[in-house]
Amino acid sequence: xxxxxxxxxxxxxVVISFTSPILAQNFVFDDEESLLFQDIPSVYSASxxxxxxxxxxxxxxxxxxxxxxxxxxxTMADVLNSLPGFYINYDRNYSYIDVRGFGIPGDYxxxxxxxxxxxxxxxxxxxxxxxDLGFLLDLDLIDRVxxxxxxxxxxxxxxxxxxxxxxxxxxxxxxxxxxxxVSAGDLGTHSLRLSYGERFSNGAEIVLSGSTYRSDGQTLLxxxxxxxxxxxxxxxxxxxxxxxxxxxxxxxIGDWTITTAMNERNKKIPTGAFDTVFNDPRNFTEDSHxxxxxKYHLSTEQSGDFVGRLxxxxxxxxxxYVLDYGDIITPDIVVNTDEAxxxxxxxxxxxxxxxxxxxxxxGMEYQKNTRQDQSNYDIYxxxxxxxxxxxxxxxxxxxxxxxxxxxxxxxxFRHDKFDNGDNLTSPRLAVLYHPxxxxxxxxxxxxxxxxxxVYELFYNDGSTWMASxxxxxxxxxxxxxVYEQTxxxxxxxxxxxxxxxxxxLIALQTDPGPDNVPDTADDFFIFDNSSRAIxxxxxxxxxxxxxxxxxxxxxVSSQRTEDYTTGELLVNSPQKLVKLNLSQYFFDKxxxxxxxxxxxxxxxxxxxxxxxxxxxxxxxxxLYEWAKGLTLSASIYNLLDxxxxxxxxxxxxxxxxxxxxxxxxxxxxxxF
Amino acid sequence: MWLINRxxxxxxxxxxxxxxxxxxxxxxNASDISVISSHETERYQQVISSFNDYxxxxxxxxxxxxVSFHVNESDKIWLQKELISRSDIIFSLGTQAxxxxxxxxxxxxxxxxxxxxxxxxxxxxxxxxxxxxxxVAQQLAWLKRLLPDARRxxxxxxPEENALWIEQAKREAxxxxxxxxxxxxxxxxxxxxxxxxxxxxxDVLLAIPDKKVYSSKTSKTIMxxxxxxxxxxxxxxxxxxxxxxxxxxxxxxxxxxxxxxxxAYQILQGKSQxxxxxxxxxxxxxxxxxxxxxxxxxxxxxxxxxxxSTVFR
Numbered sequence: 013x014x015x016x017x018x019x020x021x022x023x024x025x026v027v028i029s030f031t032s033p034i035l036a037q038n039f040v041f042d043d044e045e046s047l048l049f050q051d052i053p054s055v056y057s058a059s060x061x062x063x064x065x066x067x068x069x070x071x072x073x074x075x076x077x078x079x080x081x082x083x084x085x086x087t088m089a090d091v092l093n094s095l096p097g098f099y100i101n102y103d104r105n106y107s108y109i110d111v112r113g114f115g116i117p118g119d120y121x122x123x124x125x126x127x128x129x130x131x132x133x134x135x136x137x138x139x140x141x142x143x144d145l146g147f148l149l150d151l152d153l154i155d156r157v158x159x160x161x162x163x164x165x166x167x168x169x170x171x172x173x174x175x176x177x178x179x180x181x182x183x184x185x186x187x188x189x190x191x192x193x194v195s196a197g198d199l200g201t202h203s204l205r206l207s208y209g210e211r212f213s214n215g216a217e218i219v220l221s222g223s224t225y226r227s228d229g230q231t232l233l234x235x236x237x238x239x240x241x242x243x244x245x246x247x248x249x250x251x252x253x254x255x256x257x258x259x260x261x262x263x264x265i266g267d268w269t270i271t272t273a274m275n276e277r278n279k280k281i282p283t284g285a286f287d288t289v290f291n292d293p294r295n296f297t298e299d300s301h302x303x304x305x306x307k308y309h310l311s312t313e314q315s316g317d318f319v320g321r322l323x324x325x326x327x328x329x330x331x332x333y334v335l336d337y338g339d340i341i342t343p344d345i346v347v348n349t350d351e352a353x354x355x356x357x358x359x360x361x362x363x364x365x366x367x368x369x370x371x372x373x374x375g376m377e378y379q380k381n382t383r384q385d386q387s388n389y390d391i392y393x394x395x396x397x398x399x400x401x402x403x404x405x406x407x408x409x410x411x412x413x414x415x416x417x418x419x420x421x422x423x424x425f426r427h428d429k430f431d432n433g434d435n436l437t438s439p440r441l442a443v444l445y446h447p448x449x450x451x452x453x454x455x456x457x458x459x460x461x462x463x464x465x466v467y468e469l470f471y472n473d474g475s476t477w478m479a480s481x482x483x484x485x486x487x488x489x490x491x492x493x494v495y496e497q498t499x500x501x502x503x504x505x506x507x508x509x510x511x512x513x514x515x516x517l518i519a520l521q522t523d524p525g526p527d528n529v530p531d532t533a534d535d536f537f538i539f540d541n542s543s544r545a546i547x548x549x550x551x552x553x554x555x556x557x558x559x560x561x562x563x564x565x566x567x568v569s570s571q572r573t574e575d576y577t578t579g580e581l582l583v584n585s586p587q588k589l590v591k592l593n594l595s596q597y598f599f600d601k602x603x604x605x606x607x608x609x610x611x612x613x614x615x616x617x618x619x620x621x622x623x624x625x626x627x628x629x630x631x632x633x634x635l636y637e638w639a640k641g642l643t644l645s646a647s648i649y650n651l652l653d654x655x656x657x658x659x660x661x662x663x664x665x666x667x668x669x670x671x672x673x674x675x676x677x678x679x680x681x682x683x684f
Numbered sequence: 685m686w687l688i689n690r691x692x693x694x695x696x697x698x699x700x701x702x703x704x705x706x707x708x709x710x711x712x713n714a715s716d717i718s719v720i721s722s723h724e725t726e727r728y729q730q731v732i733s734s735f736n737d738y739x740x741x742x743x744x745x746x747x748x749x750x751v752s753f754h755v756n757e758s759d760k761i762w763l764q765k766e767l768i769s770r771s772d773i774i775f776s777l778g779t780q781a782x783x784x785x786x787x788x789x790x791x792x793x794x795x796x797x798x799x800x801x802x803x804x805x806x807x808x809x810x811x812x813x814x815x816x817x818x819x820v821a822q823q824l825a826w827l828k829r830l831l832p833d834a835r836r837x838x839x840x841x842x843p844e845e846n847a848l849w850i851e852q853a854k855r856e857a858x859x860x861x862x863x864x865x866x867x868x869x870x871x872x873x874x875x876x877x878x879x880x881x882x883x884x885x886x887d888v889l890l891a892i893p894d895k896k897v898y899s900s901k902t903s904k905t906i907m908x909x910x911x912x913x914x915x916x917x918x919x920x921x922x923x924x925x926x927x928x929x930x931x932x933x934x935x936x937x938x939x940x941x942x943x944x945x946x947x948a949y950q951i952l953q954g955k956s957q958x959x960x961x962x963x964x965x966x967x968x969x970x971x972x973x974x975x976x977x978x979x980x981x982x983x984x985x986x987x988x989x990x991x992x993s994t995v996f997r
Binding site (some may be wrong): 067155161183185186188189213255264266267309311313316317364366371414449637 | 741833835836867869870871873874877878880881885887912913914954978980981
């Protein structure tokens, strides 16, 4: 810790001394008519929300709708994977988002909180969220994605562990009429979206949208672990299908907004996960989530800004797993069904008021989980029939205090109470220093927690999986120093050094069972709190937009995440990530060519091996307004056809799961 | 040291006066007009040039002297003693120059241009001129033409500076079936929240000259928020439109120079000056950004585009 603090201080001094000559560029307009003649930065060249970035007590990244379109991102996984310090894992069933070296395989994204227009979308069974096609929205409906790194439990409570992702959806005015979008690619992939948005003369706005997606997936997948005549020589044939449908509607008038969203995704499982019969097309999972959210947002000069909401969510998971209870001679093939139902409702309120140099945020949140049920059964019996309900509430207070033009302090606390008696208080302190209008240094201390979810607590199928009733919250403590420098209107860089200390980490373990011998029939899965982990890392990002509409974003992330006790590297934790995004506009911005490159270091696997490091390149060409209202784009993913794999999880026989090679996509959007 | 500095200053003044004589051989005359300007940028020069040309047309005998303006004590003294006191009329451009003139001169009539505040006209007697503001009625009339579907017009303002303007605008808006959504900004920290609320409550954001709201520090935030929320922003000037505002009405600077020349000529003719009276620009330029219009999914009528003096495409 001492070394870390020393490193932070040194870096800070270096950064300050390096940048100080650039800092004094201030415009002075001392007569009022200069309002008319001053040079104003063009909105066309400003791709980021600078004002938000420097004010936030953390490193915030923002991805706009334009960037999503420009780089041809297909899923939220693509979007998040483009960010410094973020990387993904895909086991050909679900995609997982991992942050700053931490990504326990099989964790259903419970350590990242996702909000859609402020509505919490993590479910109440797994605390999970979907970044693949299970994500509630079609990406085309996103206005921007704001990603806040670091623990944010002081504002958001549980799950705001490594990051908070706030997705802001488009408004009716962003569509202004009907829009149709179709795409097609290889692997038999095609999608269709129909949307309508409008802003009416009375100020009301509406967005209606429906999307459907189908993909045959890879027709042939080879896994050496199953290379046996009994398991089709390791070849999974036509068992990678995926389909997803989503609906979204938003209506707002005055201070009121009502939103509803629904998504249903069905994915076949080609990997033989959970000891299922390999290459059986009946293995699949289906996840659906829908919600309705009513928001009231009042802003007045006198009383400040108030946001209140009521919501109702429903999450349903259904999975068929084909198991063989027999042996090689007498197979006994049975379809085992796994289900989860999560229903919840709640409300939250937040009041923001500016008093002189203080910006005060006060809020409360309540969630009643009316249903948190899990079941597992097949023709031989019911192995799990667990019914739960619970509630939690939290109150929080944050003060953003500007001491003067240069110094500011953000101090926040949140207290959470769960109906099982658990209480937790999460503080966050950030000191912001603005040496000039163009630079900001932030020293941040924060803690966050994640309560064990009902899946981790109660899942028990009586044989391969045991309940973990004594689990406690896991916590994280973070120290981070962020420095942001806007060198000029076209060049900006940001650097961060951080230290994370995770205690009582909830992780899935394989217990050797009563015989205490690993890899025998009585082994079972169980969650425990036994681990602690620490991460030390650095992220650096440089953004530049050149005069000729050439845009560059380059980032390097270096970190080491290790087991606190043994000092061993954690699995699925690449120590280096290098990302480069390039884009160039042509013909008065009617054509863009965008490329993104990624280098990711090797990752340790559960078996102690290492996946190969890899280099990916993606290319997208977009033609805007080719005809009135028509936008075309063509993308090539994994342009160099790089072979790469991600570590598998406890439930996989595969130590590493190979990913897709080169893929193509054509997309057409037409605005009527 | 003081003596050396003194000599330097005097020498500089001497050189300047000599230079003026060399450049404009006949300076001292009963009908002298001294032109003093806060800035020497294109727009100011446009006004001065137009003023000169029109004044020459009205009376070729009038002698006009243009003075560079720098704020320091020695300049002030020189200005007062050597120039202002000898002029029949002072044509002053910009707030800084005008303040200096008004502080250092008691009786000489002053014609003012390139200022935004009405208050400057009430500082003393024998002051008149052209203010750069656009009358509310004209602003709203143009807004109705360019954005016929817009009903609710947001205006961010500092009550200390623009409370009266807001009252007037509300009356005028009511008359033409529009609504002014006035949002007070008494501290810059309130701006972000105010902009957020505007995106929900208004169809258009009309920028008005207001130092607290539209400073160099806030302009980018305002522009970006309006752009990203697809709220049409009526800018303050050409530079705002170039940066991404939908359109702006701007005084035609040549016409402003001509208006000022007319006022100065009337004074030279011996007609009594309408003290403390300002007039609005007679001729306005329309500047449109069609790129922004496309972003807002707006179709601007072709005849309006033709009328515009500048169109950013």
